[in-house]
Amino acid sequence: MRWEELDQQACSLARTLAVVGDRWTLLILRDCFLGVRRFDAFERRLGITRHVLTDRLKKLVSYGILYKSPYQERPLREEYRLSEKGLELHPVIMSLVSWGDKHMSDDRGAPIIHIHKTCGHQMHPTTNCSECGETITAKDIRVEVGKQWQGKLDEFLPSRADISGKK
Amino acid sequence: MRWEELDQQACSLARTLAVVGDRWTLLILRDCFLGVRRFDAFERRLGITRHVLTDRLKKLVSYGILYKSPYQERPLREEYRLSEKGLELHPVIMSLVSWGDKHMSDDRGAPIIHIHKTCGHQMHPTTNCSECGETITAKDIRVEVGKQWQGKLDEFLPSRADISGKK
């Protein structure tokens, strides 16, 4: 599979990764959530090459995750800001950070801690059911094929052969 | 910044991406969560080259996210299974899928739907505060430097210059 075909796969994970699944994009978005907005600030902070940064910012704008907003004219200068769609990637960043805090930290603990403004406590994110509110783990979820996709995911859902090794 | 230096950054996102942040790893993990366990099943399903698949599986095993478990001897055959550490990446997958369901779906809706076994409803994940349980969005969170990192993240936290453009 080539990378450009990824956003046409019948899988929301693959489609999302087509947008944010490369080496740099999520690091750029992390900086966006920290308030960074300008080309040279991203460049300085990330140590990314200008060529790749240009490409990734263009891609994020083309997908509507960032938008350009002029902050001066003559010469025209624009900054990159998170759209609503981009802000909704916050759970992705939070879950990655939370896993890293738990599994990739040294003995100094998490470099950055998160405070829930409403309750004032230091928190980490939990993943909950939108319907009953309960906290969920991998084992609490069962997957099914969406109504309009029935019979069309034979290629995607793992067959018994894929799972059990039988032919 | 070179990719190998990423897991030494003072940022849990960067450290996590050092493990799962490449083109293929999260797709491999998606298949693991769907029950796929064997080399040739990953290869068939993903259309990944064997070379890259070997490399990624090795990396995932070395980080303790997958472990090898023999399912036959003579000839020795091993399958790859999610460890506890790997299972804890479920929120990452779920948040990526959920974003894709909302923003990258065509008019047929989500290809795969998720049922919460406990309550029986079709659900999507929400991100909640571990302390008060409330659902959170990007704007509900404030970040601070962890106690043992105070004064050591000057390089990391965006300076006023990065945010406002001032020098």
Next chain:
DNA sequence: CACCATAAGTTCTTTTTTGGAACTAACAAA
């Protein structure tokens, strides 16, 4: 005016990473 600085790129060359296909080892079955 000549010269330096700034922001946001673009262009060029080298290195690294993938893609694609063929080859290998250790058996098992026909």
Next chain:
DNA sequence: TTTGTTAGTTCCAAAAAAGAACTTATGGTG
């Protein structure tokens, strides 16, 4: 003996990223 299965490895070509220099438009300094 030939063919098949599983899990790789090897090799070469193509694509992507790193690194550094160049560009454009403009503003400020001496």
